[in-house]
Amino acid sequence: MSPDVWLIPLRDLDADARAIHLGAVAELELAPGQQEFVGDPLRMMLAGLEDGSRRPYVVEAGGRAAGVLTLQSGAARLAGWPDDDSAWLLRGFLIDRRRQGQGLGQAAASAAVAAAAKLTARLGGGQTGVVLSVNQSNPAGQGAYLKAGFVDKGLYLGSETGPQRTMYAPF
Numbered sequence: 001m002s003p004d005v006w007l008i009p010l011r012d013l014d015a016d017a018r019a020i021h022l023g024a025v026a027e028l029e030l031a032p033g034q035q036e037f038v039g040d041p042l043r044m045m046l047a048g049l050e051d052g053s054r055r056p057y058v059v060e061a062g063g064r065a066a067g068v069l070t071l072q073s074g075a076a077r078l079a080g081w082p083d084d085d086s087a088w089l090l091r092g093f094l095i096d097r098r099r100q101g102q103g104l105g106q107a108a109a110s111a112a113v114a115a116a117a118k119l120t121a122r123l124g125g126g127q128t129g130v131v132l133s134v135n136q137s138n139p140a141g142q143g144a145y146l147k148a149g150f151v152d153k154g155l156y157l158g159s160e161t162g163p164q165r166t167m168y169a170p171f
């Protein structure tokens, strides 16, 4: 059974609650070598709050922060999608190294698709799914996304960080 995770939308919190969550994000850690696949979690959350097209979320499990992810509108081409607007871009996704391998990544990726569908229903952006790019040499990332129902849409060579797989999940 997949574990329960909650996505906490930082954009919707008041300043105090946001600060508490950002403090927890600052404690998240990656395993050695994983920095090549994703940025610093606190910086990504702060950048997400600055940019109106991004919605940064803290992944919470068992009552504490376990990771982060961001949904972005109007940017799907960054993952090798043919247009920017028909899909949400999922980016900046990580689970703390001490809690990896417990199904949280898979559960959080599924929750991100559900959250994106709700955003589209609320905001009317017309997206029909979620797209992301994952490094070809990142089997943990690919595995978590496949288990969450994403489908491999092929090779994407447009990233500065090497060959990627474009993966898509419809709502």
Ligand SMILES: CC(C)(COP(=O)(O)OP(=O)(O)OC[C@H]1O[C@@H](n2cnc3c(N)ncnc32)[C@H](O)[C@@H]1OP(=O)(O)O)[C@@H](O)C(=O)NCCC(=O)NCCS
Pocket: 030, 034, 037, 038, 093, 094, 095, 096, 099, 100, 101, 102, 103, 104, 105, 106, 107, 133, 134, 135, 138, 139, 140, 141, 142, 143, 144, 145, 147
């Ligand atoms: C990618 C990441 C979010 C996955 O999170 P996770 O909580 O460890 O993933 P899950 O436990 O849900 O694993 C789901 C599936 O992924 C696969 N998987 C997980 N870790 C793996 C590894 N080290 N090697 C190969 N496959 C792996 C497995 O198929 C697993 O299913 P299983 O439990 O039935 O074996 C996490 O490894 C991470 O934060 N990595 C660093 C940042 C990163 O790479 N982000 C993605 C950028 S696109």
